[in-house]
Amino acid sequence: xxxxxxxxxxxxxxxxxxxxxxxxxxxxxxxxxxxxxxxxxxxxxxxxxxxxxxxxxxxxxxxxxxxxxxxxxxxxxxxxxxxxxxxxxxxxxxxxxxxxxxxxxxxxxxxxxxxxxxxxxxxxxxxxxxxxxxxxxxxxxxxxxxxxxxxxxxxxxx
Numbered sequence: 001x002x003x004x005x006x007x008x009x010x011x012x013x014x015x016x017x018x019x020x021x022x023x024x025x026x027x028x029x030x031x032x033x034x035x036x037x038x039x040x041x042x043x044x045x046x047x048x049x050x051x052x053x054x055x056x057x058x059x060x061x062x063x064x065x066x067x068x069x070x071x072x073x074x075x076x077x078x079x080x081x082x083x084x085x086x087x088x089x090x091x092x093x094x095x096x097x098x099x100x101x102x103x104x105x106x107x108x109x110x111x112x113x114x115x116x117x118x119x120x121x122x123x124x125x126x127x128x129x130x131x132x133x134x135x136x137x138x139x140x141x142x143x144x145x146x147x148x149x150x151x152x153x154x155x156x157x158x
Contacts (some may be wrong), residue, residue, distance in 0.1 A: 004156060018050070020051075021035070021036075021041055021049065022052050024053050024054050026056070026060060026061050026062075026064045028061075028064050034067065035063065035064070035068070035135055036053070037076060038068045038069045038074075042071045046105070047072035047073040047108075048072075048073040048075065049074045049075070050074070050077055050080075051074060052080035053078060053080050053090050054080075055075070059081060059089050060091040061120070062092070062095060063092075063101070064096045065099070066102065069103065070106045070107065070132075073109060074106075075113075075114060076116065077114050077115065078139075079126065087127045088139060088140050090116050090117065091096060092118045093118075094120040094121035094122065094124075099124075100129065102126065103118050103121045103125065104116075104118070104126075104128070105125075105127075105128040106127075106128065106129050106134040108132045109132040109133055110131065110133050111131060111133075114138055114139070115139065117131070119142035
């Protein structure tokens with residue numbers, strides 16, 4: 001009986017901790033994609049989590065459908081891409097997205113995005129911050145060909 005209880009506790013009561021999810025695939029769907037990393041961050045308890053990047057050149061992600069909202073405290077960290085030297089090199093582009101599809105959406109508290117180039121989500125927001133203490137840091141956000149550069153913009157919206 002004692003062995004049974006130890007095994008049962010190990011299966012259901014294991015310690016959880018913050019996790020890192022790597023984006024290694026620039027495709028819209030599948031293992032190692034940004035969509036997959038967001039899903040894993042949302043379904044893994046014990047945030048804060050971190051989404052990192054290790055993409056092959058040209059470092060572009062072009063979703064065709066809306067990405068899931070980030071509901072856990074998660075940092076989407078473009079500065080983790082090998083070769084990053086202070087200017088965003090990971091591109092999240094809406095060129096293949098439907099008209100009303102936006103970029104990243106943070107619905108949970110404390111999440112944010114760092115060092116991404118986010119562009120061409122023409123009829124929807126490139127980044128939506130709905131949770132408390134969400135942030136955008138060191139990103140370049142282009143809504144059209146001239147674009148706008150955003151530095152650090154903390155918010156307490158939500």
